[in-house]
Each structure stands twice: as structure tokens, then as C-alpha cells.
Amino acid sequence: QKEVEQDPGPLSVPEGAIVSLNCTYSNSAFQYFMWYRQYSRKGPELLMYTYSSGNKEDGRFTAQVDKSSKYISLFIRDSQPSDSATYLCAMLNQAGTALIFGKGTTLSVSS
Amino acid sequence: DAGITQSPRYKITETGRQVTLMCHQTWSHSYMFWYRQDLGHGLRLIYYSAAADITDKGEVPDGYVVSRSKTENFPLTLESATRSQTSVYFCASQRDSYNEQFFGPGTRLTVL
Numbered sequence: 001q002k003e004v005e006q007d008p009g010p011l012s013v014p015e016g017a018i019v020s021l022n023c024t025y026s027n028s029a030f031q032y033f034m035w036y037r038q039y040s041r042k043g044p045e046l047l048m049y050t051y052s053s054g055n056k057e058d059g060r061f062t063a064q065v066d067k068s069s070k071y072i073s074l075f076i077r078d079s080q081p082s083d084s085a086t087y088l089c090a091m092l093n094q095a096g097t098a099l100i101f102g103k104g105t106t107l108s109v110s111s
Numbered sequence: 112d113a114g115i116t117q118s119p120r121y122k123i124t125e126t127g128r129q130v131t132l133m134c135h136q137t138w139s140h141s142y143m144f145w146y147r148q149d150l151g152h153g154l155r156l157i158y159y160s161a162a163a164d165i166t167d168k169g170e171v172p173d174g175y176v177v178s179r180s181k182t183e184n185f186p187l188t189l190e191s192a193t194r195s196q197t198s199v200y201f202c203a204s205q206r207d208s209y210n211e212q213f214f215g216p217g218t219r220l221t222v223l
Binding site for chain 2: 045088098103
């Protein structure tokens, strides 16, 4: 079993839809969770960074962590065509020095 | 330019040749990383460095060599390139533990 599992999609939604992206992980020691967004032919950029369980909101984006289920989610409200990208979940190792990534979910938002 | 840069952006080489990919960051971040990104595998860590002259292996280090004589530079060398090393390579830097990693724009390498 890989440490981080993420459905690669692709996921296609109409503009304005609510999008839910998810990852599961196996290592209960993970405490820091991130979501990166990667546009085509670009490097990943940090979207959300959360610690331990709970929710974090930033504009149209909400990151949710459920450590009891080893499950993290990213919700995008009122999705826009500019949200079309690959979304990568990532977890920091216990030393806080290395990221373990999911394979990424490709999202397409049509206008 | 400020930030993290990679060169070249595109490279085509032949099997058996030595190739060096360059990475430069202007923030004086302690940590630097090399990843490769392949369809079906996502981002995988090749090597990382906690400081100048300190490097350590990641998940897929075989066939790669790194060095870090200066804090701002972290070159990745493929000593004898193989077709399986065709990939997109990303360099990243991180100020210190538990901080955000910033990624460069990537180098697309093709080994014929």
C-alpha cells in the first residue's frame, strides 16, 4: 500500500460546481498536510497548508483533515475555468523535511 | 531574478551521456530537493539537501548524483543517462523544517 493514495481522475465539472478532491494516507504519524496546484507545464504551487485535524478556509477553498480516518479533502466552491489544473495532496514526514505526494487529480472546469 | 530557477528548461540527450540539471535559489533556504514527475507515479523525491555539503537519498536515487557546495545551488547529474530517466524534473527549496516548499518551473528531459 502506498503511503498516500489519490484518485487521478480526470474530473470534469461545469463552472460554478462544488468540487471535492480527496486523499487517504497510511501513516498515522503525519501531522502536516498540504494541497498543491499545478498548471500544465508549470511547477506545483502551494494552495493550502494545515496542521492536524480540522478545517481551514481560504476564499473559495476549504481544506479538511480527518486524522481518525486518515483522510484529507479539498473543497472548491463556485469553481471557475481558471481552477482547471492538477491538484496534488502532500504530507510532511515526521522530520518536517520531505513531502510525500499523492499522484494528483486532474480537474477540468468548463464554462 | 528572485526565486528558484532551473536550467535548461528542455533537454534532449542520448543514452549513456552525462547530463547536469541546474537549480538556483535566491532565498538562502536551507533545504533543497530534486523530484521527478512521471505519468502514473506523481512526484517522487530523488535527493535532498539540508544545507551546503549535506545531501541524502530520497525514494528514487539510483542513477543520479547531487552536490551542494553553495547554499543557493543544487545541481543534479545523470552520470550515464538511460531512457527510463526521461521525465520532468523539479527542483524545490524550503526555508527550514515544517515550512512550505517552493518549486521551480521544471526541466523536461528526453533521453533517446
